[in-house]
Amino acid sequence: MTIWYLTDLVGTSVFAISGALTALSKKMYHDLFSIFFIGFVTAIGGGTLRDIIMGSHPIAWIRDPNYLIVIVGSVLVAVFRRRWWLGALKRPLLLFDTLGVGIYTILGLQKALSAGVNSWAAVLLGIMSAIFGGVIRDTLVNDLPVIFGKDLYVTPCFTGAVIYLSCTTLGLDPTLNFMLSAGTITLFRLLAIRYQWSLPKIE
Template sequence: MTIWYIIDLVGTSVFAISGVLSALRKKMYHDIVALFFIGFLTAVGGGTTRDVIMGAHPIAWIRDPNYLIVISINVVIAVLCRNWWLGALQRPLLIFDTIGIGLFTILGMQKALLAGVNDWASILLGIITALFGGVIRDTLVNDLPLILDRQLYVTPCLAGALLYLLNNSLGVDATLNLILSAGLITLFRLVAIRLDLTLPRIQI
């Protein structure tokens, strides 16, 4: 297993937990099967959308059963530890979502670039990978998708994606580049939330 594969599974785990916690927080889903599907769609929604756009077949979770195994394990963990997640940690959903978008933006870009996609298209595909699972999650639990909220959500992903391309052109080690770029996305978003930073609104 390569470091990229392991990080992909970690990102899948993070988003699966995010989906389950979101459903539990809204008290909308109580049976384990429904929670599994929320976690599953959150975890693979973005990557599946990216692969469909690129025409990449078979899609990763269809080809490799480890994705479904990891999602199932983390759904169970999230359910068993739900009182700790939702009680002891402040805003755990936000933490998991922020880590997830950082990892998946760069992983999505890396997969797109390996498939021969141009640099600018890889940025869009990386952002789709990171955000579409969350859009599906928020829609299913009747939340306003974060991509439409006042918080800076797409902008940190774009900043990290541009850093990844810059480092890639400079020959920075791929693993180090992932850490730096995903770290920038995570830090940027957390600071933006903390300081309530927003971009100027277009008035209609």
């Protein structure tokens, strides 16, 4: 059980909680299956699409039952401790989504590079890993996907991915590189939300 495998499970958990909290924010208390489904697709959506594009089979959550166990456990934590979030639901939603984006951008990038994908295609696959589950989540609950909002979303992912590639070229320790790159994405995204940073509009 490597540190990268454990990190992948942590990212899966974070995204599952994000999906479950989104479902709870839509008052889906009466339908536990719907909450599980939203948590599930949020957690595995991006990684599944990445693996399909790369032709990587079997897909991780199909091969390894630990992913499903983590998703179920994470959704249950979100549901049964939901009173923690009541009254301030938007903040934990943003926090868990941002943590998941930071972790999965770099994990997805690493997996693509390990599969022999060229560097820039690996960056795109890493970003896809991070954002696609959230796109599915927001679409299913009838929200505008976050990537189409005014706050910076893809830009922090791209920045962190480029930092990872640059530090890899410089020979930085992989664990430190991961922490630096994923941390940059998370901090950049949180600052973008806090100060409402956005790119110039195309008129």
